[in-house]
Amino acid sequence: MRDSRLIRGELLRTLRRHWAMPLFLVLLVGFVVVARGPVADARASATALGTGDGSLRTVSVWANTPDGRTPLTGKRIREIGRLPGVVAVTPYDSDSVEVYLADDQKRDDPRVLTLHPWTAAHPRLVSHGDSTDPERLAANEIVLADGFAGRSARQLVGREVVVLHTPIERVERSPDGGEAAHGGEPRELRLTIAAVHDDSLGSLDGPGSAYVNPKLAAELHAGSRATTVERLYATEGFDSLQVEVGSAEQVGDVQRQLREAGLYSASITSQLRALSPALSLLDTVGSVALWLVVGLALVFGLAMGTQRVRSRLPEIGLLKALGFSEGRIFRVLAGELFAVGSVAALLGVSLGALVAVVVSGAASLQPLTMALLLPLPGTALVVGALIPLSYARRLPPDSVLRHG
């Protein structure tokens, strides 16, 4: 008789009678599939965001603190730039400007857009266009919203727009003690649309935002404030800054230092942190669950192996009396446990896959994890049962006579 028949018979008997431990393995394996599929998926995309997406590495700083105004001058900006973890600091004041398409849009029908400096927080927003180096925008480029002036992204990218702008050359003290701005002639600035952004992605700045090179943004801002860039840096200061931090992990630290410096700040990352303990708990459980499967199967293997050998001494004696070798006895007993573990793994993987597909679609399945899970419980059961099984293989054949 072939061993496989023996193993199959005992497998069915185990599943009929001693199903508690296998069932536990089924549920645990199913949980691992879900935890390492959809849950790990969520974590992986969060991690990708955290490292790849500048918006999670960005801290916004405002001059207006609850206890008064702290002007964000060049000196301040340099101080912030020296804080550990800080990569770059960009003045982040916005201005309303009038913009129209250079060729065919009537210049007396411009759109009013809010203009921001282009920083590390923004490349994520690009939905169409040149994203080879989304970190930088040239001085003659602009990023504006998909659908600008009723045009699609494809129609917009590469075309020129005109931005109406009033540069200030110098500010002079007037005889009556006030100040007067000089040179404020309205000018037309021609910029090329480098990319378009998609407001639906949840832009930081709301719909109707456009982005230009930070230096240009500062000039435009000075113009709308009737001052010069130099004076903004030297005395007047900016209303807000964007601070780029080296990694999302350092954001909390940087915010703490800013708080200590009397500055009010906010970040997406700290807001996400507040929501995440539940997710990270689930994630932690998910990552140890695989080891839980191994550990539990080892313990179950010891328990099942001991229980089996004890209750089946006469049966093992019978096989020995019929001439089964020690190796064959071991193979049969180990085969039974491996089969029980593998059936539990198969059921568990199927169950987990079903749940994962229902919850978050077939794409969330992790074939590698599932393939790894299939032989794992069976192998661990056998390893856990090694001691009782090697005891069984050495049982004297006449034990069949005394325990029957």
Added chain:
Amino acid sequence: MTLLEIDSVTKEFDGDLTVLRDVSLTVRPGELVWLRGRSGAGKTTLLSLAGLLSSPTHGTVRVDGAEVGTASRAAEVRRSRIGFVFQKPLFLPALSTVDNVMLPSPLPHSEARAAADQLLTRFDVGSRADHRPGLLSGGEAQRVALARALMNDPALVLADEPTAGLDAETAALVRTHLAELAHEQRAVVVASHDDGFADVATRSVTLRNGELTDA
């Protein structure tokens, strides 16, 4: 030519209980030896030595003229040369009756199944083939055990109380079957309290106070 040769065998348990003392017995093919003795005399002990299920404290046991040294060699001889009917019929509950009978068979499945069916029919339990062994009656179980003992076409058949608990008619049938086995030139040793073996045995021996005498 002797098939089984037990030579000056002593068997002690736990150092102080001597069950067999300087026992010798040879059995040739075609012989049916009836082993007698009171309960506790050591019949099962002697059969288990003959069947290489245990080893003697002193003396030698030879099957087919060769002394069996290692445990794995003993298993090999049990598998190929010996059929054993245990005093208490024992089966694997996970397998059907016929699968239990097929256990010792070295043949491929379909041939083994045919041979097992043939043996079960021979002992009049063919209709029980696909039952769970736990559902067999005591007498049926004895005959199924006999069928299993013959599955490897053994040269030496050792039967321990094969007619215990059987009605007179069935017991007579089993005795006849065992006699047939001897006619087939197998060596047969039967330990039994059943006096019916007087008619079919070629020879009888008795265990008394650990010693074996012809009688």
